[in-house]
Amino acid sequence: MTPALEATGLGMRYRRTWALRDCSVAVPSGRVAALVGPNGAGKTTLLHLAVGMLAPATGEVRVFGRPVRESMERIAFLAQSKPLYAGFRVEEMLRFGRELNPRWDGAAARRRLADLGIPLDRRVGRLSGGQRTQVALTVALAKRPDLLVLDEPLADLDPLARDDVMRGLMEAVAETGLTVLLSSHVVSELEGVCDWLVVVNGGRIQVSGDIDELVAGHRLLTGPAETADALAARMPVVSRGGAGRQATMLVRDATPPLDPRWTARPVNLEETVLAYLRAPDLAALPRPSLASAR
Amino acid sequence: MIEFHLDRGSGVATYLQLVHQVRHALRLGALRPGDRLPTAKEVVAQLTINPNTVLKAYRELEREGLVVGRPGLGTFVERSLGETSMSDRVRLRAELVQWVRNGRQAGLDQEDMRALVATVLGDMFREEIA
Amino acid sequence: MLWLTWRQHRTQILVTGGLLLALGLLLLVSGLRATAYISEHAPSGCPGPAAACSGVNSAIYHDYYHPVFTVFGLLPLVGSALVGAFWGAPLLAAEFERGTNALAWTQSVSPGRWLMAKLGLLGGMVVVAALALSAMIGAWLPVFRGAVGDKTLEPGTFTITGVVPAAWWLFAFVLGAAAGTLFRRTLAAMAVTVALIALTIPAVFFSRDSYAEPVRTVTTGWTALYDRGGSLVRDAWVTPSGQEVITPPDGVCPPPPGVDARSERAQLLKDGCLIEEGYRKAVYHHPPERFWRFQWTETGILLTGALALGGLAVTRTLRRRS
Numbered sequence: 001m002t003p004a005l006e007a008t009g010l011g012m013r014y015r016r017t018w019a020l021r022d023c024s025v026a027v028p029s030g031r032v033a034a035l036v037g038p039n040g041a042g043k044t045t046l047l048h049l050a051v052g053m054l055a056p057a058t059g060e061v062r063v064f065g066r067p068v069r070e071s072m073e074r075i076a077f078l079a080q081s082k083p084l085y086a087g088f089r090v091e092e093m094l095r096f097g098r099e100l101n102p103r104w105d106g107a108a109a110r111r112r113l114a115d116l117g118i119p120l121d122r123r124v125g126r127l128s129g130g131q132r133t134q135v136a137l138t139v140a141l142a143k144r145p146d147l148l149v150l151d152e153p154l155a156d157l158d159p160l161a162r163d164d165v166m167r168g169l170m171e172a173v174a175e176t177g178l179t180v181l182l183s184s185h186v187v188s189e190l191e192g193v194c195d196w197l198v199v200v201n202g203g204r205i206q207v208s209g210d211i212d213e214l215v216a217g218h219r220l221l222t223g224p225a226e227t228a229d230a231l232a233a234r235m236p237v238v239s240r241g242g243a244g245r246q247a248t249m250l251v252r253d254a255t256p257p258l259d260p261r262w263t264a265r266p267v268n269l270e271e272t273v274l275a276y277l278r279a280p281d282l283a284a285l286p287r288p289s290l291a292s293a294r
Numbered sequence: 295m296i297e298f299h300l301d302r303g304s305g306v307a308t309y310l311q312l313v314h315q316v317r318h319a320l321r322l323g324a325l326r327p328g329d330r331l332p333t334a335k336e337v338v339a340q341l342t343i344n345p346n347t348v349l350k351a352y353r354e355l356e357r358e359g360l361v362v363g364r365p366g367l368g369t370f371v372e373r374s375l376g377e378t379s380m381s382d383r384v385r386l387r388a389e390l391v392q393w394v395r396n397g398r399q400a401g402l403d404q405e406d407m408r409a410l411v412a413t414v415l416g417d418m419f420r421e422e423i424a
Numbered sequence: 425m426l427w428l429t430w431r432q433h434r435t436q437i438l439v440t441g442g443l444l445l446a447l448g449l450l451l452l453v454s455g456l457r458a459t460a461y462i463s464e465h466a467p468s469g470c471p472g473p474a475a476a477c478s479g480v481n482s483a484i485y486h487d488y489y490h491p492v493f494t495v496f497g498l499l500p501l502v503g504s505a506l507v508g509a510f511w512g513a514p515l516l517a518a519e520f521e522r523g524t525n526a527l528a529w530t531q532s533v534s535p536g537r538w539l540m541a542k543l544g545l546l547g548g549m550v551v552v553a554a555l556a557l558s559a560m561i562g563a564w565l566p567v568f569r570g571a572v573g574d575k576t577l578e579p580g581t582f583t584i585t586g587v588v589p590a591a592w593w594l595f596a597f598v599l600g601a602a603a604g605t606l607f608r609r610t611l612a613a614m615a616v617t618v619a620l621i622a623l624t625i626p627a628v629f630f631s632r633d634s635y636a637e638p639v640r641t642v643t644t645g646w647t648a649l650y651d652r653g654g655s656l657v658r659d660a661w662v663t664p665s666g667q668e669v670i671t672p673p674d675g676v677c678p679p680p681p682g683v684d685a686r687s688e689r690a691q692l693l694k695d696g697c698l699i700e701e702g703y704r705k706a707v708y709h710h711p712p713e714r715f716w717r718f719q720w721t722e723t724g725i726l727l728t729g730a731l732a733l734g735g736l737a738v739t740r741t742l743r744r745r746s
Contacts, residue, residue: 051530052529052530053526053529053530055743069534072530072532072534073532075530076530077526077530079523079526079527081523084527085524085527086522088431092431096428096431099425099427099428100425100528100531101532101533102532139527143531
């Protein structure tokens with residue numbers, strides 16, 4: 001199956017510094033993928049490359065198997081600032097979408113705004129932050145994209161608006177089966193929402209894969225410190241901690257430890273991601289042959 | 295109809311939480327054969343979760359033969375749980391009582407035993423799904 | 425794209441249309457009033473070059489021509505600067521500034537087509553507006569030809585008639601758009617646009633005389649030559665032996681005693697005396713027949729500039745670095 005998004009050998013440089021280097025990553029079709037990483041890790045650059053806002057210095061991005069700039073009918077992008085024309089009325093934003101997109105679904109857009117209680121004759125500049133995001137999301141969804149890319153969609157929204165926006169997005173996924181790629185630096189808000197994870201750290205792809213498999217494939221081991229080295233030699237250790245005679249290790253291994261002095265407990269998404277972010281040299285990437293597998 | 299709830303940050307995968315809740319409802323008789331499970335969209339609207347997660351949970355339940363998906367109609371409960379296990383339960387409970395006695399003799403207190411049970415349960419079920 | 429262009433730029437379009445209408449009315453009223461004045465007050469054969477007409481000529485010039493012309497004389501500078509600042513500069517700078525380029529350029533319509541449509545539609549409107557203004561002025565000027573004389577190649581008139589205004593406005597528009605891709609802030613792009621236009625105008629004005637080799641006419645009646653509406657490049661005296669000198673030798677035709685050497689009368693007496701002595705004036709000038717040749721030369725220069733700037737705006741937009 002052709003991945004919704006596939007980047008190979010992607011690199012981007014601003015003057016002398018590389019914002020992204022040798023990134024190869026795929027998001028399978030139909031997934032809700034999270035792009036996670038510290039601020040300045042290259043998330044926005046990667047997203048801008050994915051929607052053709054930037055041209056890569058090296059490598060290429062393909063969307064459903066075709067170059068990005070030939071696929072703009074199938075891609076929608078919601079930038080971090082939720083750009084809309086402040087002087088336009090909401091209905092004029094819909095007209096904007098209709099004029100510029102052959103696949104435009106105006107009826108669905110009107111329905112969605114009516115459900116949200118956003119008046120069509122309101123000026124965009126007078127909308128609240130949450131409403132603004134909802135209008136921008138409506139414009140993006142009415143394009144009927146197969147891939148929706150969102151840059152920090154929940155940043156600077158209050159908790160209620162966050163839930164509303166995310167629910168709207170999830171309902172759209174349920175209705176249309178579109179692929180979503182969204183960036184965030186708050187891992188906790190992604191749990192339950194995203195099913196695919198891409199971690200970018202220091203301009204490189206560090207983790208890429210199914211979230212359930214990733215989380216289930218890791219566990220936190222606790223046991224006597226003197227046997228820690230022996231155990232660590234047998235399995236990939238993501239992070240190590242502990243004090244005195246007790247050691248803890250977050251390992252990429254799902255089998256229970258044979259040594260009865262060690263206990264294992266499952267980890268959640270946030271623990272796993274944080275452990276990887278603290279160990280930038282460690283990677284959890286699918287084998288190349290599996291990169292595009294569902 | 296079942297109403298799902300989520301324990302975010304519990305470390306249990308979301309789809310497994312849904313699976314457990316359906317099984318639980320089947321055991322308690324809150325869900326009976328013929329009942330329709332909420333559609334992915336209904337669950338999404340209620341919980342703000344990924345619809346793929348709901349579908350994954352339903353696939354898992356279908357694989358276990360507990361529910362069946364009828365295209366265009368929805369997902370329906372196929373059989374219930376727990377009716378035939380009355381005698382099994384009595385037997386298992388007796389075994390557990392014996393195990394707890396052994397534990398006390400070995401010097402474990404209530405908390406030790408609970409931790410041990412939780413670890414074993416966690417390991418066993420994780421192996422099953424991994 | 426037609427609707428979007430209209431919706432985003434309707435303020436500029438409406439204001440420009442309104443200003444054109446106001447200027448048109450001003451010209452119409454001025455022309456009608458001048459015509460009425462001439463038919464009521466001018467003696468027969470006037471206004472014209474005849475000496476008897478000088479009174480009425482001067483009245484028409486001061487009361488009807490001059491006040492209106494001061495408004496239009498500013499148009500080459502002010503008009504271009506306004507078009508560059510309000511049509512050109514915000515076109516791309518405002519999108520960058522508000523981040524809406526991320527919205528506009530990720531739709532199904534490609535950024536290339538978006539930019540071409542905007543440049544084409546707005547550029548077209550700018551050209552039409554300039555041509556309309558030039559046509560209105562072109563209809564107003566002949567009313568005063570008798571009183572004021574032909575001013576075809578005079579810098580002030582040349583810039584607001586024919587096709588040159590359209591070239592100027594289009595150049596200013598594209599310059600503004602290109603500045604927007606370089607500065608990405610509307611206000612900065614506006615300021616840079618106005619500054620560059622203020623530099624371009626004198627540069628073009630002063631190079632105008634070199635659009636063609638000037639004609640050299642050796643004559644004693646140079647005033648008539650000046651009044652024909654051509655453009656004077658320079659003049660010099662030709663000695664009886666045929667040599668060209670900037671000033672005749674001091675000894676020839678000194679001012680008569682009692683006349684202040686600095687007065688206009690001394691100058692006239694000196695000119696008359698020099699002609700008596702066999703001196704002639706060599707006038708280097710562009711005759712008014714060169715009007716269209718000059719119009720198209722200047723248009724060509726400005727359009728080349730506009731094309732280069734347009735290329736810059738397009739490549740900087742399409743290369744896309746955010």
